[in-house]
Amino acid sequence: MAARTLFEKIWDSHLVATPAGRSPILYIDLHLVHEVTSPQAFDGLRATGRRVRQTARTVATVDHNVPTEPRGTPITDEIAARQIAALQANCEEFGVRLFDMDSPEQGIVHVIGPELGLTQPGMTIVCGDSHTSTHGAFGSLAFGIGTSEVEHVLATQCLAQQKPKTMKIDVRGRLPEGVTAKDLALGIIGQIGTDGAMGHVIEYAGEAVRGLSMEGRMTLCNMSIEAGARAGMVAPDETTFAYVRGRRFAPAEWEKAVSQWRDLPSDWDAAFDKVVEIDAAQLSPFVTWGTNPGMVAPVTGRVPDLSALRESERRAAELALQYMGLEPGKRIQEIGIDRVFIGSCTNSRIEDLRAAARVARGHRVASKVRALVVPGSQTVKRAAETEGLHQIFLDAGFEWRESGCSMCLGMNPDILQPGERCASTSNRNFEGRQGRGGRTHLVSPMMAAAAAIAGHFTDVREWKFR
Amino acid sequence: MKPFRIHHGRAAPLDRVNVDTDQIIPKQFLKRIEKTGFGQFLFYDWRFGADGKKTGQFVLDDPRYAGASVLVAGKNFGCGSSREHAVWALADFGFRAVISSSFADIFANNSTKNGFLTVRLSEEETAELMRRAREIDGHELTIDLEKCEVRDDRGFRAKFTIDEFVRHCLLNGLDDIGLTLQHEAEIAAYEAKHPAPAGIRG
Numbered sequence: 001m002a003a004r005t006l007f008e009k010i011w012d013s014h015l016v017a018t019p020a021g022r023s024p025i026l027y028i029d030l031h032l033v034h035e036v037t038s039p040q041a042f043d044g045l046r047a048t049g050r051r052v053r054q055t056a057r058t059v060a061t062v063d064h065n066v067p068t069e070p071r072g073t074p075i076t077d078e079i080a081a082r083q084i085a086a087l088q089a090n091c092e093e094f095g096v097r098l099f100d101m102d103s104p105e106q107g108i109v110h111v112i113g114p115e116l117g118l119t120q121p122g123m124t125i126v127c128g129d130s131h132t133s134t135h136g137a138f139g140s141l142a143f144g145i146g147t148s149e150v151e152h153v154l155a156t157q158c159l160a161q162q163k164p165k166t167m168k169i170d171v172r173g174r175l176p177e178g179v180t181a182k183d184l185a186l187g188i189i190g191q192i193g194t195d196g197a198m199g200h201v202i203e204y205a206g207e208a209v210r211g212l213s214m215e216g217r218m219t220l221c222n223m224s225i226e227a228g229a230r231a232g233m234v235a236p237d238e239t240t241f242a243y244v245r246g247r248r249f250a251p252a253e254w255e256k257a258v259s260q261w262r263d264l265p266s267d268w269d270a271a272f273d274k275v276v277e278i279d280a281a282q283l284s285p286f287v288t289w290g291t292n293p294g295m296v297a298p299v300t301g302r303v304p305d306l307s308a309l310r311e312s313e314r315r316a317a318e319l320a321l322q323y324m325g326l327e328p329g330k331r332i333q334e335i336g337i338d339r340v341f342i343g344s345c346t347n348s349r350i351e352d353l354r355a356a357a358r359v360a361r362g363h364r365v366a367s368k369v370r371a372l373v374v375p376g377s378q379t380v381k382r383a384a385e386t387e388g389l390h391q392i393f394l395d396a397g398f399e400w401r402e403s404g405c406s407m408c409l410g411m412n413p414d415i416l417q418p419g420e421r422c423a424s425t426s427n428r429n430f431e432g433r434q435g436r437g438g439r440t441h442l443v444s445p446m447m448a449a450a451a452a453i454a455g456h457f458t459d460v461r462e463w464k465f466r
Numbered sequence: 467m468k469p470f471r472i473h474h475g476r477a478a479p480l481d482r483v484n485v486d487t488d489q490i491i492p493k494q495f496l497k498r499i500e501k502t503g504f505g506q507f508l509f510y511d512w513r514f515g516a517d518g519k520k521t522g523q524f525v526l527d528d529p530r531y532a533g534a535s536v537l538v539a540g541k542n543f544g545c546g547s548s549r550e551h552a553v554w555a556l557a558d559f560g561f562r563a564v565i566s567s568s569f570a571d572i573f574a575n576n577s578t579k580n581g582f583l584t585v586r587l588s589e590e591e592t593a594e595l596m597r598r599a600r601e602i603d604g605h606e607l608t609i610d611l612e613k614c615e616v617r618d619d620r621g622f623r624a625k626f627t628i629d630e631f632v633r634h635c636l637l638n639g640l641d642d643i644g645l646t647l648q649h650e651a652e653i654a655a656y657e658a659k660h661p662a663p664a665g666i667r668g
């Protein structure tokens with residue numbers, strides 16, 4: 001057989017039908033559901049008298065608009081409460097397993113999938129959420145879909161899909177100390193642009209990627225969508241198997257599963273439609289200065305000078321700086337902040353919290369800064385509390401919250417006020433994303449913690465750890 | 467789904483690149499559990515001040531573009547979140563199509579499920595339409611999905627390409643789910659070979 005990429009192997013093995021003149025029909029192994037993009041899909045099923053075809057492949061949770069105050073506090077936002085109630089009723093009616101508000105395993109959908117061992121190599125995984133690309137870290141084909149497609153998958157366990165192109169991002173060398181998976185992701189988007197991978201599925205490869213933990217790989221794949229990619233993936237290896245092993249929904253026939261997973265990586269001579277090379281040694285901690293994740297500078301750098309930009313980029317940069325309240329040429333480390341958010345499906349896992357806590361230990365959050373730590377799931381929260389991370393954060397003056405999406409998109413009460421500037425470990429710095437008029441700078445968890453303490457961005461490579 | 471064959475309507479220019487779905491429909495409006503009623507919130511943060519009053523500064527509130535049904539926008543339109551609410555909001559506001567030189571994948575996908583057309587033209591063609599929409603009062607465009615062509619009555623004519631199957635569904639207003647279910651036998655055969663894991667079902 002001709003040499004194939006990881007993506008092509010998964011694609012081929014999930015084709016149910018390839019009707020002439022139509023999009024191929026792909027089988028979906030795992031469908032994750034949350035409260036925001038599903039109510040209209042369940043309505044559609046009801047209207048057409050359809051059922052959920054495979055409740056054994058469908059898992060739901062609430063994350064986007066759950067409050068991060070202590071559980072049991074009533075939800076004051078009536079419409080949010082209605083949406084959460086709608087998911088509860090829909091799961092009940094259609095027999096879908098729900099990890100609800102009060103579940104010890106509730107959390108951000110992209111955090112709990114891997115954590116529960118639901119996410120496995122070789123799978124096709126979809127969710128009505130663009131950051132579904134996160135699950136590609138396991139060597140699965142995982143992508144976000146809209147509500148009509150959610151209904152489609154609920155009803156048929158399949159999707160009609162046009163085949164995307166493939167792109168390999170080869171990260172040569174090792175990441176320098178203090179440079180994390182988040183910085184790698186931002187560095188890539190800064191280089192290829194927010195539409196650089198449009199229409200493609202990215203496979204991340206190379207020494208630096210192999211060297212990442214599963215959590216780092218999830219951070220990297222999570223941000224694929226910000227480069228316009230359909231999905232991002234990393235070939236499964238021993239690191240992957242060790243992570244999945246023993247988790248609640250890991251395969252019962254373990255050895256058999258692993259031996260199949262070993263066949264997944266791209267053949268050495270497989271061809272990609274596009275190849276990009278990144279030199280890991282050139283990367284540094286990054287901070288975004290604009291209103292999309294591609295507007296990024298090294299922490300030691302400056303907000304760009306508009307005259308240095310290409311004509312086509314200048315107008316967008318001008319609008320972005322206006323919105324962000326920044327002058328061209330300003331040093332990144334001179335940008336002061338008001339808020340810090342450590343959380344989101346990009347950076348809310350236990351390793352992220354450990355990294356942030358290591359920076360925060362023995363320091364105090366700057367007096368003018370309000371800083372929030374929101375674990376990605378109840379499981380992460382418990383683990384952090386067992387290790388005493390929460391105490392480090394609390395002693396340093398951070399708030400310690402319940403799990404959810406929180407200030408990543410501000411659908412719950414955690415939002416920025418107009419003009420407030422935030423160092424955030426999330427994935428989108430779009431206008432108003434964290435609250436109308438709010439100004440978001442994307443950074444790694446270590447950089448966010450350091451900024452909280454310094455009151456402005458600072459180079460974590462020079463941090464005094466205590 | 468409402469079929470899309472030939473649409474004729476007023477064009478409105480949105481001269482911005484990377485218009486993301488957070489701008490198209492901000493998150494505070496995603497909590498509705500219906501598909502309708504999103505149009506009033508379209509581009510909310512650009513159209514309304516912090517006090518909830520219309521600023522009148524946004525292009526769609528310019529009386530010259532009242533009743534526009536074709537949006538002409540910069541590249542990478544619809545990037546960001548997968549929210550289909552973005553398409554529902556555009557459609558509910560009265561748009562039937564967006565013309566741009568590129569679209570984010572999920573947005574383009576969501577559009578087709580709602581009888582809403584994303585038309586990809588070259589950067590030059592898009593820029594030309596942007597110019598005409600700005601300079602010509604009441605400029606109208608015809609989007610012809612039968613011929614895969616955009617034209618006006620002043621000599622503009624451009625071809626676009628679209629996936630054949632997607633076009634077929636749009637032309638005929640076909641329900642995707644029904645089409646997939648025509649393959650019930652193949653789905654069942656696949657499932658017989660790949661049984662669902664035990665343990666997930668509640």
Ligand code: SF4
Pocket residue numbers: 063064108109110129131344345346404405408409426427
């Ligand atoms: S954490 Fe943010 S990006 Fe992730 S699923 Fe929630 S809202 Fe989306």
